[in-house]
Amino acid sequence: MVIFLMFSGLFATVAAQDKIVLGFSQVGAESEWRTANTESIKNAVANDPRIELKFSDAQQKQQNQIKAIRSFIAQGVDVISFSPVVQTGWTTVLEEAKAAGIPVVLTDRKVDSDESLYVTLVGSDFVEEGRKAGAWLAQAMNGQANIVELQGTVGSAPAIDRKAGFEQIIQHFPNLKIIRTQSGDFTRSKGKEVMESFLKAEGENIDALFSHNDDMAIGAIQAIEEYGLKPGEDIKIVSIDGVRGAFEAMIQGKLNCTVECNPLLGPQLVEIVKGVVDGKEFPKYIPVKENIYVQSQAKEVFSERKY
Template structure:
């Protein structure tokens, strides 16, 4: 009888230990800070789309940073540059009860309602790459580039090389209403203000190679050999324009000089080959910093409201020197 009682006690003890063990593994924060090898952090990432080489590199950086190996469960959505689809994706993330949301906003406006919904659901939002016009208290932090300075740097090169020559300039703008397009236009305009550089035309190519080619074809039909210089808000539009310039029997980099922003592999190759003349970098590798911000916010740490990643710029000779070592 005594042996049976002891065996029963041992069984109850083992069951109690097993129950305690299971409870310990599933309780929130049982293993310390989120993502430290214990709790998995579920993150919804609303990307703009896949409109350019830069965007592809940015997406790859984000997927790598928010990997399972790093303690994340990533729910990814690319909105094909349609803001209504991107906002719908964010609402889906909220309904799924993710731990945090990361957004690369397609345009600056129209975010107030859905950001408030995320806030009401107590889901922190991190913005990456582009910014929004909504109140800063609706999101936890932003990490990205200084688009206005990028435009200013491009404009300063154009000013240095074309002021005093009465040069004719055409511009390929990025997605209408995006912070990248708005800020780059502002910075560039400030840099060439007061010069004799004549802006013949400025239209959107929507940050795509095809869009850049189509708009440039229109420019060439309208202005022909009067165009001296092209400023494209990104490499992909510049590469599309390059094709249009060649098709028109002109030599890119000579007959029409080309200044772009991004410094992705294809753009840097065109620069090293003398078909582009100057590129301002826009670093797409924002994933690691975005993931760090998510972990810090969820751990209750104080984070900077804005984190700006530094950019470089490249001449043709500099592009030749660094092309083989570029990570994107």
């Protein structure tokens, strides 16, 4: 019995030592997409006995993420991962992680730092998402529309890249014009507020809305209805993310198109983290598969949506 207990205790010690500690800093909980992203990561870790998660919510503030990353470094975690609030300002803390010998895996968003400071980025091609939105709108509006744009968080990779991709397409259509553009910070409340200001300034001169995410579009839909217009009819709407709320809006005829941005990165992240610790090499960018959905598809695929 004593020998058995000794071996049991030794096994437990070895198992504990083999545990991979992942420090993850999330942007916040500003949207349906972000909530689904967090749940995907937490669930994937919970289902893998090899990973232990230390999780931090930055509440959409870069200083909170930098503080969390430094805390992870001080705790000596095995791998650090984070979805950066904005694109710039990470070099110093990434250099600190490198000096401590802790590999970094980016999720969802890129940073403007030397690629040697992180292992890989797993996430979406935001420029391509913007292109898809622009191509759909150009076709839906027959190349002619006054467009208002709800941008994401200022300085964030998806806001920068989705705008760039969208403009790459519409520049080929001289009668597609962005007449108002402003950040809605990726939230419903801000999306509604900014859309109200667009309507106050432009009214029925607005033909279409391009929203950098579904949550802002859903907020804008409320503003359009309160103004007395019909979203999806009087103002065509294309947005990005593909959350369930967007599909509900499409089924109701209030949203015309959503470009998918897949938040379910948890399983991929867990496999990458284990691979990093095991010495595997990865490309600097690992894409996820994504689609584009329109009103006519919404009802059919709604039950399949996981976020």
